Amino acid sequence: MxxxxxxxxxxxxxxxxxxxxxxxxxxxxxxxxxxxxxxxxxxxxxxxxxxxxxxxxxxxxxxxxxxxxxxxxxxxxxxxxxxxxxxxxxxxxxxxxxxxxxxxxxxxxxxxxxxxxxxxxxxxxxxxxxxxxxxxxxxxIGKDIECPVAVPMKVSSLKTKKERSKSFSCFFCNESNHSSPRICTKYTTREERVACGSYLYA
Structure with a gap:
């Protein structure tokens, strides 16, 4: 046993x-x-x-x-x-x-x-x-799309662009010292603006 x-x-x-x-x-x-x-x-x-x-x-x-x-x-x-x-x-x-x-x-x-x-x-x-x-x-398909890298603009170029956007010529006397291209200080009346030969009078 x-x-x-x-x-x-x-x-x-x-x-x-x-x-x-x-x-x-x-x-x-x-x-x-x-x-x-x-x-x-x-x-x-x-x-x-x-x-x-x-x-x-x-x-x-x-x-x-x-x-x-x-x-x-x-x-x-x-x-x-x-x-x-x-x-x-x-x-x-x-x-x-x-x-x-x-x-x-x-x-x-x-x-x-x-x-x-x-x-x-x-x-x-x-x-x-x-x-x-x-x-x-x-x-x-299977290709990485290259996104263009934003190049920071120089301060000088930004300033020039800003200044350029503000400069304009008057529709009537071609001066660039007005606050708006349609506000002429030389030809103030409608008759004067028509007489100066501009068709863009106000």
């Missing part, structure tokens, strides 16, 4: 020791694994972001190429004096572009007055505006 009890205690001690070792190993592995997984996740997300930006840029270039092709066809049709300002052609042209462009053009169309003529030329102009705006946005 005593031997059996001591054997069990020995087994429990061994199991407890192994369990403690396993827990320590698991904790160490988790400590190493969590930063590694976070780094992999960040790397994956960054890769996806770059992939999306590259795809977006490619799509914009494709849409630009499509716009140029369709514009060329439209100009050829107009040169041949074919009917180009009909609803059917406009719908066909618009359907060739991406959904974002279609939404933009339709929004612009809804902002027009009912009496305004909705030409195919105007439709293509809206497409071009969208593409130009997107291209400008892509050029600025």
């Amino acid at each position: 005593t031997t059996s009890l001591s054997t069990r205690q020995g087994l429990l001690t061994k199991v407890s020791g192994k369990l403690s070792t396993l827990l320590e190993d698991a904790q160490q592995e988790a400590t190493i694994k969590v930063p590694a997984e976070a780094e992999r996740r960040n790397s994956y997300l960054q890769g996806k972001k770059l992939q999306y930006e590259n795809e977006e840029e490619c799509r914009s270039k494709d849409q630009r190429f499509l716009y140029e092709e369709l514009s060329s066809i439209y100009l050829q049709m107009r040169h041949k004096e074919e009917s180009v300002d009909n609803v059917v052609l406009q719908k066909q042209l618009l359907s060739k572009f991406s959904e974002r462009i279609q939404r933009y053009v339709l929004k612009k169309k809804s902002e027009q007055h009912m009496e305004d003529v909705r030409t195919t030329d105007l439709l293509l102009a809206h497409v071009r505006d969208f593409l130009d705006t997107e291209a400008e946005i892509q050029r600025h």
Whole structure:
């Protein structure tokens, strides 16, 4: 009975020791694994972001190429004096572009007055505006916009500017010593101001 009890205690001690070792190993592995997984996740997300930006840029270039092709066809049709300002052609042209462009053009169309003529030329102009705006946005993404640093003006230049703003010539006698360009001390009456040849009399 005593031997059996001591054997069990020995087994429990061994199991407890192994369990403690396993827990320590698991904790160490988790400590190493969590930063590694976070780094992999960040790397994956960054890769996806770059992939999306590259795809977006490619799509914009494709849409630009499509716009140029369709514009060329439209100009050829107009040169041949074919009917180009009909609803059917406009719908066909618009359907060739991406959904974002279609939404933009339709929004612009809804902002027009009912009496305004909705030409195919105007439709293509809206497409071009969208593409130009997107291209400008892509050029600025990821770039720091440098704001001009305000350079303090010297006191002398401020004084000169202030003095210059106060100096003026009279409308009637061209003197610069009046309190106002329309208050002339030389020609005080209306008749005198008319006689001096100025049309700016008070």
